[in-house]
Amino acid sequence: xxxxxxxxxxxxxxxxxxxxxxxxxxxxxxIQKKVLVDLESSSSFDGKxxxxxxxxxxxxxxxxxxSNLLLKAATTYYHLSFAREYFSQRVQSPKIQKxxxxxxxxxITREFFALSRFANENKPLVYNTATTIPAGVGFPSxxxxxxxxxxxxxxxxxxxxxxxKLRTNLGQIDALFRVFREQVHMMSFQRFMAGVIGQTVNxxxxxxxxxxxxxxxxxxxxxxxxxxxxxxxxxxxxTKLTSRKYFWLETALIPEVIYHEFSxxxxxxxxxxxxxxxxxxxxxxxxxxxxxGNSKIATNIKKYNTFSGKKAKRKQDYQLxxxxxxxxxxDFVLGLLWQVKDIIGEELAPRFMFRLSEKLRSSDNIRNQxxxxxxxxxxxxxxxxxxxNIQILKSFVIKKM
Amino acid sequence: xxxxxxxxxLLIFSMKLLAQGQMNSPLPAERFYNDREGSSPFIQKKERSxxxxxxxxxxxxxxxxxxxxxxxxxxxSNICAYNxxxxxxxxxxxxxxxxxxxxxxRKNDVIDDIVLATLLKNFHVLNSKITFxxxxxxxxxxxxxKVFKEYFPSNPKLNTRCIDESYKVWKxxxxxxxxxxxxxxxxxxxxxxxxxxxxxxxxxxxxLANIDKDYVTLxxxxxxxQELRDQKPILPSERTTxxxxxxxxxxxxxxxxxxxxxxxxxxxxxxxxxxxxxEHLASTKMILQIYNKDETLLRSIELEEMERFRFxxxxxxKEMLELSNNAYFFGQSISYMDLISAAFEVGLISTxxxxxxxxxxxLWNPRKTLYEKAAVWIRLAGSVGTLLIxxxxxxxxALGLVAIESSAKKSQKIVSPDYSLF
Numbered sequence: 001x002x003x004x005x006x007x008x009x010x011x012x013x014x015x016x017x018x019x020x021x022x023x024x025x026x027x028x029x030x031i032q033k034k035v036l037v038d039l040e041s042s043s044s045f046d047g048k049x050x051x052x053x054x055x056x057x058x059x060x061x062x063x064x065x066x067s068n069l070l071l072k073a074a075t076t077y078y079h080l081s082f083a084r085e086y087f088s089q090r091v092q093s094p095k096i097q098k099x100x101x102x103x104x105x106x107x108i109t110r111e112f113f114a115l116s117r118f119a120n121e122n123k124p125l126v127y128n129t130a131t132t133i134p135a136g137v138g139f140p141s142x143x144x145x146x147x148x149x150x151x152x153x154x155x156x157x158x159x160x161x162x163x164x165k166l167r168t169n170l171g172q173i174d175a176l177f178r179v180f181r182e183q184v185h186m187m188s189f190q191r192f193m194a195g196v197i198g199q200t201v202n203x204x205x206x207x208x209x210x211x212x213x214x215x216x217x218x219x220x221x222x223x224x225x226x227x228x229x230x231x232x233x234x235x236x237x238x239t240k241l242t243s244r245k246y247f248w249l250e251t252a253l254i255p256e257v258i259y260h261e262f263s264x265x266x267x268x269x270x271x272x273x274x275x276x277x278x279x280x281x282x283x284x285x286x287x288x289x290x291x292x293g294n295s296k297i298a299t300n301i302k303k304y305n306t307f308s309g310k311k312a313k314r315k316q317d318y319q320l321x322x323x324x325x326x327x328x329x330x331d332f333v334l335g336l337l338w339q340v341k342d343i344i345g346e347e348l349a350p351r352f353m354f355r356l357s358e359k360l361r362s363s364d365n366i367r368n369q370x371x372x373x374x375x376x377x378x379x380x381x382x383x384x385x386x387x388x389n390i391q392i393l394k395s396f397v398i399k400k401m
Numbered sequence: 402x403x404x405x406x407x408x409x410x411l412l413i414f415s416m417k418l419l420a421q422g423q424m425n426s427p428l429p430a431e432r433f434y435n436d437r438e439g440s441s442p443f444i445q446k447k448e449r450s451x452x453x454x455x456x457x458x459x460x461x462x463x464x465x466x467x468x469x470x471x472x473x474x475x476x477x478s479n480i481c482a483y484n485x486x487x488x489x490x491x492x493x494x495x496x497x498x499x500x501x502x503x504x505x506x507r508k509n510d511v512i513d514d515i516v517l518a519t520l521l522k523n524f525h526v527l528n529s530k531i532t533f534x535x536x537x538x539x540x541x542x543x544x545x546x547k548v549f550k551e552y553f554p555s556n557p558k559l560n561t562r563c564i565d566e567s568y569k570v571w572k573x574x575x576x577x578x579x580x581x582x583x584x585x586x587x588x589x590x591x592x593x594x595x596x597x598x599x600x601x602x603x604x605x606x607x608x609l610a611n612i613d614k615d616y617v618t619l620x621x622x623x624x625x626x627q628e629l630r631d632q633k634p635i636l637p638s639e640r641t642t643x644x645x646x647x648x649x650x651x652x653x654x655x656x657x658x659x660x661x662x663x664x665x666x667x668x669x670x671x672x673x674x675x676x677x678x679x680e681h682l683a684s685t686k687m688i689l690q691i692y693n694k695d696e697t698l699l700r701s702i703e704l705e706e707m708e709r710f711r712f713x714x715x716x717x718x719k720e721m722l723e724l725s726n727n728a729y730f731f732g733q734s735i736s737y738m739d740l741i742s743a744a745f746e747v748g749l750i751s752t753x754x755x756x757x758x759x760x761x762x763x764l765w766n767p768r769k770t771l772y773e774k775a776a777v778w779i780r781l782a783g784s785v786g787t788l789l790i791x792x793x794x795x796x797x798x799a800l801g802l803v804a805i806e807s808s809a810k811k812s813q814k815i816v817s818p819d820y821s822l823f
């Protein structure tokens with residue numbers, strides 16, 4: 001009887017092919033037809049584990065939706081299923097194995113409000129991001145029913161660079177530019193002095209041609225130095241002139257962002273979704289890169305993202321500012337955890353990171369609690385805890401933590 | 402009461418006899434067994450073919466038997482590498498080359514690298530040729546004659562030391578740094594009948610081989626090793642290649658250097674520093690307590706994770722320096738590898754952890770990267786190059802230099818940032 005029921009249930013699941021944004025082995029994007037599995041409806045994106053809806057609606061998106069919406073729905077469904085499989089099989093998360101059907105909202109611009117889920121329509125609309133919403137008890141007296149955890153993908157909106165409060169990584173580039181400028185001035189000076197010395201030596205047998213050549217050369221040296229100085233002094237307006245004007249981010253079409261958001265769901269028992277913190281975001285990032293199999297997030301995808309993305313292999317030293325929520329979306333913690341992953345090995349990494357997430361809280365800091373969590377997890381999980389802990393701590397010392 | 406006194410005296414006497422008995426009983430081959438060293442740096446391609454040559458003719462059991470047979474006339478108090486090597490040469494040459502025999506012993510861990518090095522050195526001593534100079538006209542002073550007579554008496558029964566031990570003390574007393582001048586004094590001692598021909602041969606050859614350089618005598622090594630094993634028994638299978646590697650600029654390994662430079666107590670002190678390091682690294686809490694003048698606690702500061710790690714390393718370096726200045730170490734400079742070798746020797750670090758613990762040194766003593774070594778030349782060549790290239794193309798060279806500087810891997814030294822106590 002049980003077998004028959006199971007057969008009935010399983011036979012009520014569909015698989016259907018849709019165009020989906022995927023990553024190729026060289027990390028470039030492509031749109032290819034992929035089978036979406038575990039669909040419960042034969043006409044909409046309503047599956048066993050995910051229901052894809054548009055905006056604030058509760059109705060799943062139909063297969064007859066416009067192609068743009070269809071692409072987003074199929075892409076999110078496909079990649080969320082992949083991420084779910086990863087957490088269920090590889091990480092063996094009991095929470096994910098028992099997870100009820102989740103509502104996934106795409107193209108939603110309303111802000112989140114903890115009491116009523118959707119903030120008032122008068123509030124500013126939100127674009128260019130994705131967020132995981134914690135479950136809520138609702139507001140029964142006002143007719144707001146309780147809701148489960150959801151993932152919201154905001155639509156893209158082109159925003160002018162002047163309207164963005166960009167925290168850039170130009171400090172490093174500026175430093176390099178300064179070094180380059182100093183090198184050029186030093187070179188020019190050396191050339192000029194070499195010329196002067198040459199002239200002084202040649203004065204014993206002066207020649208009009210040689211003198212004229214010296215002055216011509218000096219003029220060229222002065223010109224190149226002046227040009228360099230002009231470039232340096234006007235670098236900001238020049239950078240603005242030559243750089244991109246508009247920025248946007250279509251989160252529903254970026255696989256790593258989808259994995260990142262689902263990771264928040266997987267870790268939500270210990271890392272609550274009330275606020276952004278570098279540790280929480282970093283852990284979600286490391287799962288995103290482990291699921292995607294590449295060290296980058298949202299790069300090489302100019303069509304859907306014009307921000308710089310995140311790179312696990314970026315070389316950067318620790319700074320105190322990384323502990324603040326302003327830097328919650330920097331890739332420092334991602335880089336740190338990537339190093340840990342390299343030390344403990346690919347095989348062990350998913351379980352390690354998950355055990356680590358269970359030890360941490362949303363308000364934990366990087367330098368103390370995250371490191372403590374990593375050490376304790378390694379004591380429990382690593383095959384050679386002493387050796388690997390030393391390797392981990394050494395790598396952190398080199399990052400000036 | 403009187404009976405009690407007699408009983409105690411009898412007990413002390415019999416314990417002394419027992420100890421003497423142990424010292425006089427034959428040395429078992431197990432005392433030479435390799436229980437610490439991984440693959441030997443002495444065995445390369447050429448040596449492997451020599452070993453194969455030996456093993457084709459002689460089984461491992463027979464090889465061990467030859468060794469044990471040679472050991473039968475030695476005990477811990479009279480073991481001498483020169484004499485042992487003489488016996489081993491006589492026994493092994495019936496089957497093959499003595500050097501092949503020694504290498505086969507090492508390959509099968511019957512002996513370790515320290516014993517092998519000692520025996521090989523004595524093998525070279527035995528095989529070296531004496532080239533007689535013309536009769537020397539120099540004369541030995543009274544003091545020098547006394548030294549010869551003291552350490553090389555004509556009656557061999559009066560000399561209980563092995564030639565390598567006698568040579569070491571004789572050399573120190575003679576205080577002649579030049580090897581050839583020492584050789585001359587030995588020849589003159591023979592000419593003047595201060596030493597006989599047998600002693601002359603041994604001493605001359607030993608001096609020729611400069612035997613005391615990077616060398617530890619068998620008696621010294623075996624007694625220290627036994628004492629360490631008695632105090633700190635170790636797991637038999639823990640072997641590593643790290644401590645068997647040759648020290649840069651020397652002809653002996655880290656382990657051999659340990660036995661050459663330190664006695665048992667010093668080795669235990671060295672190992673204890675690593676023990677403390679491991680305890681600090683494993684610690685889950687460290688608290689700094691600050692007290693008032695009246696000894697009331699003012700405040701407690703708990704150290705963070707990274708602060709604890711840097712503290713552990715700082716403490717290690719402090720202990721190293723303090724130990725060097727300790728009167729018991731006579732101002733000897735102690736290297737980090739000495740600590741590692743000592744800790745491994747007494748079983749305080751396992752083979753799993755030793756490589757990583759040894760690499761900690763790169764945090765305060767980083768190796769220069771290839772870029773840093775080449776940086777001087779790159780900058781020089783770059784500067785000269787920019788003079789030769791006409792402007793504005795010199796930009797390209799400057800850009801190249803900046804690109805190399807920014808992307809080249811630089812060695813990282815541990816720094817204690819401002820936001821950290823250690």
